Amino acid sequence: MERTLSIIKPDGVARGLAGEVIKRLEQNNFKIAAMKMLRMTKSQAKGFYAVHRKRPFFESLTDFMASGSIIVMILEGENALGRYRELMGATDYREAAEGTIRKDFATDIEKNIVHGSDGPETAAFEIGYFFNSFEITG
Ligand code: ATP
Ligand code: MG
Numbered sequence: 001m002e003r004t005l006s007i008i009k010p011d012g013v014a015r016g017l018a019g020e021v022i023k024r025l026e027q028n029n030f031k032i033a034a035m036k037m038l039r040m041t042k043s044q045a046k047g048f049y050a051v052h053r054k055r056p057f058f059e060s061l062t063d064f065m066a067s068g069s070i071i072v073m074i075l076e077g078e079n080a081l082g083r084y085r086e087l088m089g090a091t092d093y094r095e096a097a098e099g100t101i102r103k104d105f106a107t108d109i110e111k112n113i114v115h116g117s118d119g120p121e122t123a124a125f126e127i128g129y130f131f132n133s134f135e136i137t138g
Helices: 010-014 018-027 042-048 058-065 080-088 101-105 120-130
Strands: 002-008 031-038 070-077 114-116
Touching: 002 018, 002 080, 002 120, 010 018, 010 058, 010 070, 018 031, 018 070, 018 080, 018 101, 042 058, 042 120, 070 080, 080 101, 080 114
Parallel strands: none
Antiparallel strands: 002 070, 002 114, 031 070
8 A cells, every 4th residue: 555645736726626636536546545725835835845946947836836725635545656646647738648637637837736746755755744643544
């Protein structure tokens, strides 16, 4: 069993796509072990995406991530990391495979609906960033 962190980004929540994303998670046999809605401050967004701090899009990305409500979830399942990244599709929606969340809904490389951890160490950091042990029902 693997755990990964999923975020429905501010564009996904604002566009009313949360239900659609959660439906796809359920249909694809992910167990939602924890979930909450919150809004990050700019400084929390910078901490979350610290690995990208030297990238040219860092300021814009962290402004965007702090611009509205997000839904944060812990997903559990066999190969959850890889399977969830597959369900999201490529970062750039133009390169995402048919039937993926980003292919179906994203219209911008930055505002791409969802986030998913990219490896086991990142997942552990990201889960700890948002959840304490009492909030994980899994
Ligand atoms: P995420 O980490 O959000 O799940 P990802 O792993 O597919 O997405 P990363 O390379 O980690 O992509 O980039 C993090 C986020 O930064 C992307 O999801 C997107 O919102 C934004 N981003 C990535 N590349 C660009 C870019 N070239 N221009 C603008 N924003 C970008
Ligand atoms: Mg990433």
